[in-house]
Each structure stands twice: as C-alpha cells, then as structure tokens.
Amino acid sequence: MAIIESNDLHLYYGKNEALKGITMGFDEGGITALIGPSGCGKSTYLRTLNRMNDLIPSVTITGNVSYKGKDIYSPRTDTVMLRKQIGMVFQQPNPFPFSIYDNVIYGLRLEGKHSKNELDQIVEESLIAAAVWDDVKDKLHKSALSLSGGQQQRVCIARVLAVKPDVILLDEPTSALDPVSSGKIENMLLGLKEQYTMIMVTHNMQQASRISDKTAFFLSGDLIEYDKTKNIFLNPKQQQTEDYITGKFG
Numbered sequence: 001m002a003i004i005e006s007n008d009l010h011l012y013y014g015k016n017e018a019l020k021g022i023t024m025g026f027d028e029g030g031i032t033a034l035i036g037p038s039g040c041g042k043s044t045y046l047r048t049l050n051r052m053n054d055l056i057p058s059v060t061i062t063g064n065v066s067y068k069g070k071d072i073y074s075p076r077t078d079t080v081m082l083r084k085q086i087g088m089v090f091q092q093p094n095p096f097p098f099s100i101y102d103n104v105i106y107g108l109r110l111e112g113k114h115s116k117n118e119l120d121q122i123v124e125e126s127l128i129a130a131a132v133w134d135d136v137k138d139k140l141h142k143s144a145l146s147l148s149g150g151q152q153q154r155v156c157i158a159r160v161l162a163v164k165p166d167v168i169l170l171d172e173p174t175s176a177l178d179p180v181s182s183g184k185i186e187n188m189l190l191g192l193k194e195q196y197t198m199i200m201v202t203h204n205m206q207q208a209s210r211i212s213d214k215t216a217f218f219l220s221g222d223l224i225e226y227d228k229t230k231n232i233f234l235n236p237k238q239q240q241t242e243d244y245i246t247g248k249f250g
C-alpha cells in the first residue's frame, strides 16, 4: 500500500488550474523524482502533500491526499504534526538565525520532552545522517548562518531528520548549490533512502536518473507518465515524455 497518495487532485490559484486531477501513490522507502518543464506544477504538487499550500489564500483544492490511509485535508488534521511526519526541504537553504545546535533541535524544543543528553544525542545522530557532522562538530554553538550554502542545506536536512519524519519532500534541494555540494547531498540522500520515503522536485535530469527509483513526468498540470526511473529515461511510453527527456522542449 502507498504511504502517501493523491486521488483526482485539482488545485487552483484563483481561476488558474495548476493541477488537473493528479492520481498517484508513493510506496514506502526510495526516492521519487518529479520532473517537467518550468510551470508544469511540480512544486505545487509537492506542497499539496503536506499542506504547504494552505498558506496561500487564493488556493482551492478538490480531490484528496491520504497519508497512511487518512485524508490529510480533513479538518481534524493537526498540520504541525503532519509537517513533522512529512518534512520539507526547500530550494534555498533556510536555517534560522540561531546556532547550528538550536537549528537541529528546533522541532524538538517545541515538544519540550527531551533531556539535554537526549538532545545532544539527537543533534549528533541527525548531523551524521545529514553528512555534515565532521564540518560542524567543533562549532555547534556558532550561528548556522556562518556556514556555506551546502553546509546550511545539510543542517536544514538534519533539522528535518531530528523530528523523525516518515516522508521527506525536497523542492530542488541542490539547485542553489555548486556541483561538489550537490554531489554530497545526492550521496547523503542515497544513504537515507532505506529509511525514508523521499519525493524530490528536480530540474536536473542527470540527478533524477542518478538517484531516483521512480520518476514522474508532469506537463501543464497533468501527470503524463510515472514509472521506474530507468523506464522513463530509457524506454518512455509517452511521446511527450520522450520529447522532454531528449530535450525537444522544456
């Protein structure tokens, strides 16, 4: 059974229909890449999966998204809890103007139920899992803003991991970074994919083919094709997918 899925999901910004009935599901574990030309609705779709679009007043949604079988758009959903279970990493690293340590424990401080020793341990484990521990272990109490962009992004990923999510949504997580930093993040994501279900928007087709297990191709608010990554890149079934991945448009 899919851990998270959408059914006939339509999303409108005012009158503009940005998602035109998306039905797809994500199995537990692994990385799914969402690809497609600019404006096709990839980021909009990603944000529907943990209700980040709630923050935009002009948005209306029909259809549903369910996480572990429950409708996340139900009025009973606790969105703070939902966004812990389904965490999000953005294109621009967005650490808070606090220390590295305080960034990582941000979500846990709000819960207020961990001892100092537990917090120390979670900070270390999360930074190790995000492959940034060696860079920051001697300056945990320095500002996260003093780090490089790539290190900041890995600290942001550690902040998501610290609250033990099931699903991690990544919106072009490496597009603001240089190739070396991007490579470190790709390797780190590969290391995490046994434990987490990851869904990643990317413009970078090499990145999608290197690290994702499944790929979904979006075009003008429609889901055109969704399959194992190697099928999408080597043997697409739809002409539009083939035209896009061979660079005929986009």
Ligand SMILES: Nc1ncnc2c1ncn2[C@@H]1O[C@H](COP(=O)(O)OP(=O)(O)OP(=O)(O)O)[C@@H](O)[C@H]1O
Binding pocket: 013, 018, 036, 037, 038, 039, 040, 041, 042, 043, 044, 045, 056
């Ligand atoms: N906050 C918003 N308000 C109004 N329209 C929006 C908003 N965000 C996105 N849109 C519109 O919705 C459509 C889909 O945009 P979206 O950002 O989801 O596409 P995308 O595939 O992620 O594009 P990109 O690759 O350029 O980030 C576009 O027509 C866009 O202009």
